[in-house]
Amino acid sequence: PEWLETAEKAFQFVKDQMVCSGSLRHSWRHGTAKHAATLDDYANLCEAALALYEVTADRAYLDQCRAWLTVLDDHFWDDKDGGYFLTHEDAGDLIVRTKTANDSAVPSGNGTILGVLARLYHHSGERGYLERAEALMATFAGQLGRNIFPLAAFLSNAELVIAPVQLVVIGAKDQTDHKEIMAVIHQIEVPNRILQCVALEQALPPGHPAAGKSQVDGKTTVYICRGQTCSLPITDPQALRDTLTQTVRA
Numbered sequence: 001p002e003w004l005e006t007a008e009k010a011f012q013f014v015k016d017q018m019v020c021s022g023s024l025r026h027s028w029r030h031g032t033a034k035h036a037a038t039l040d041d042y043a044n045l046c047e048a049a050l051a052l053y054e055v056t057a058d059r060a061y062l063d064q065c066r067a068w069l070t071v072l073d074d075h076f077w078d079d080k081d082g083g084y085f086l087t088h089e090d091a092g093d094l095i096v097r098t099k100t101a102n103d104s105a106v107p108s109g110n111g112t113i114l115g116v117l118a119r120l121y122h123h124s125g126e127r128g129y130l131e132r133a134e135a136l137m138a139t140f141a142g143q144l145g146r147n148i149f150p151l152a153a154f155l156s157n158a159e160l161v162i163a164p165v166q167l168v169v170i171g172a173k174d175q176t177d178h179k180e181i182m183a184v185i186h187q188i189e190v191p192n193r194i195l196q197c198v199a200l201e202q203a204l205p206p207g208h209p210a211a212g213k214s215q216v217d218g219k220t221t222v223y224i225c226r227g228q229t230c231s232l233p234i235t236d237p238q239a240l241r242d243t244l245t246q247t248v249r250a
Helices: 002-017 039-056 059-075 109-124 127-145 149-162 176-187 237-249
Strands: 023-029 032-036 165-170 193-198 221-226
Touching (some): 023 059, 039 109, 109 127, 127 149, 165 176, 176 237, 221 237
Antiparallel strands (some): 165 221
């Protein structure tokens, strides 16, 4: 809980102190935010927003991610050749606008935003996000035959587009059994995991593999989905732990 509280405070600080006239800034010092944010800034904050959304189920984080992604689509996307430029279209003092999927000291912006697009698609069911993710993969696909080593983030998130493991938790998050289920989920690292906490009055997007599924016997219920196939409903924390462990080994 302390880590989550710290994460939410950090995120709120960025929203309150590092946004000027609706645009993110790259740096902050002594109460002043400076310099236009880059692709990497937007991509990592979008990823942070989705991480907080998956943990808290607060749709404000999802909405903020969508808003920042709209900025990238409107001002960073290369309409001619695909992919996102590192800088805003209005950035000055540049000899050339660079565009790469190569990681540096940190994961690349294009690699990171690919994972953001994948998660947004699976959370919302809106095909526009999937189509943009597929266009992004096609843009840099030619690099795979030349040198895959700097493309770790891009390749990892491409797998998130193609073969995610979706954990759907249906139930009221203030119930004891919901907290027990979530504790198990947070203790086991599942590669390519997308977590969706669905309240009883909510519905998953049409076309989602778990759309229409519900609780069992009034208990918090988990479905583990790959592609369009979901597991049987799981309500027991130990059964969930065993199943997730098997999923990781597979």
